[in-house]
Amino acid sequence: MIAKTTIGRSFKGCCAYNMQKVEMGKGQVLMSQGVRDYELNPMVADFTRQAKMNPELTRSVWHTAISFDPKDEARLQLQPELMKAVASEYLTGMGLDQSQYVVIQHQDTVHSHFHIIANRVASNGQSISDSHNYNRSEKLLREIEQKHSLTLMKEQGYRLSLEHIPDRDRHRLEMRNEVRQSLERSTNSAELKADLAQRGIEVIVNRDQAGKARGLSFERISQIDNGEEIKVAFKGSKLHQNLSLGHIQEQLLENSLKRALELSKKPELDKSIGLEKGPQIEDKQLKQGRSLGM
Structure with a gap:
């Protein structure tokens, strides 16, 4: 799996892009917590309301996109709960399960992937750290891959990139x-x-x-x-x-x-x-x- 994380300021832009996929029939909400996941404006209002609990944290939007290796596509089709399990374990491992989030699967590409939009202001008003999020994310993905016997996408790519030097x-x-x-x-x-x-x-x-x-x-x-x-x-x-x-x-x-x-x-x-x-x-x-x- 490959993950790309961005930390931003605006919930509206991030949510609008993903909810548009759902409205067009090119995506679906896999899971959510603490937000109204059926419509854009209520979702943004919920995220924004909680973010105001910690006004000092200006970059409160956590957005991660996780893509699977094409070799895992058959398993994902046969085991629809697998993607939810991966998303849930990633949320917990990064500490995002203590806050609001929505997980949206996109269905308009040849490889399966989903997006996580989460609030860095936790439900108790505390900040969820984004420190070293790349290293923490990569380590967590390797653990999840091994647990579910998914293709070790990054490790294989890394080894191949070093073969001819x-x-x-x-x-x-x-x-x-x-x-x-x-x-x-x-x-x-x-x-x-x-x-x-x-x-x-x-x-x-x-x-x-x-x-x-x-x-x-x-x-x-x-x-x-x-x-x-x-x-x-x-x-x-x-x-x-x-x-x-x-x-x-x-x-x-x-x-x-x-x-x-x-x-x-x-x-x-x-x-x-x-x-x-x-x-x-x-x-x-x-x-x-x-x-x-x-």
């Missing part, structure tokens, strides 16, 4: 992708190193004569086309400018703060796992983020 460049692109994914879900250096170790990638801290960390390198043992094993190593800054030591430290700290905030909003979870409440949680997370073990 030099080995070292291919290794660089593959490693960059994996380091980014690990960094996305890590809050400190220990988590980052452990996650990358599972992928066969070792993190090397480059230090100066005084022992101060000056940079990072990533190493792994890879196979080239003839089956020979070679060591592949790249400095973080050579993988991408945002994978330098400084940028990685900033990202880990940002992830740490977000996790601390999530924990502070779940006192019942804190109690169940024996965590202390209040500033001590944030202090612990901040220390982890600042020290980074590097």
Whole structure:
């Protein structure tokens, strides 16, 4: 599956395009929550009313279009509930199930696809984050594909796109992708190193004569086309400018703060796992983020 997400300001334009498909018999409403899904104006009014609960969030429109691989078309025809299951799991995985949404299938193309229009202002007035939505969406789609045995569309396309480039460049692109994914879900250096170790990638801290960390390198043992094993190593800054030591430290700290905030909003979870409440949680997370073990 392929997903394309845009974050916008106007519900009317987004809803009008999709509802026009329904009115023309070229689409259907698969599911909805919290909005009148039978007509354009009431739907827009419902979305707009809830968005006003959080006036500071100016870009409150979440629009994602998800397309299936043509190879899955036969299954989608035989199992009409499959598309709804995918949409529901995507909504839940991205946190959109806590707000208003409408899911509309388009029926005027050779490949099946649907559109999600959701309100980034949740039903309780809180904002639904769009931070790193591309990486989160891609990871979630891969999980949904595997769960339902759907064609791994992006992975296949990604591998094919790397087939005819030099080995070292291919290794660089593959490693960059994996380091980014690990960094996305890590809050400190220990988590980052452990996650990358599972992928066969070792993190090397480059230090100066005084022992101060000056940079990072990533190493792994890879196979080239003839089956020979070679060591592949790249400095973080050579993988991408945002994978330098400084940028990685900033990202880990940002992830740490977000996790601390999530924990502070779940006192019942804190109690169940024996965590202390209040500033001590944030202090612990901040220390982890600042020290980074590097």
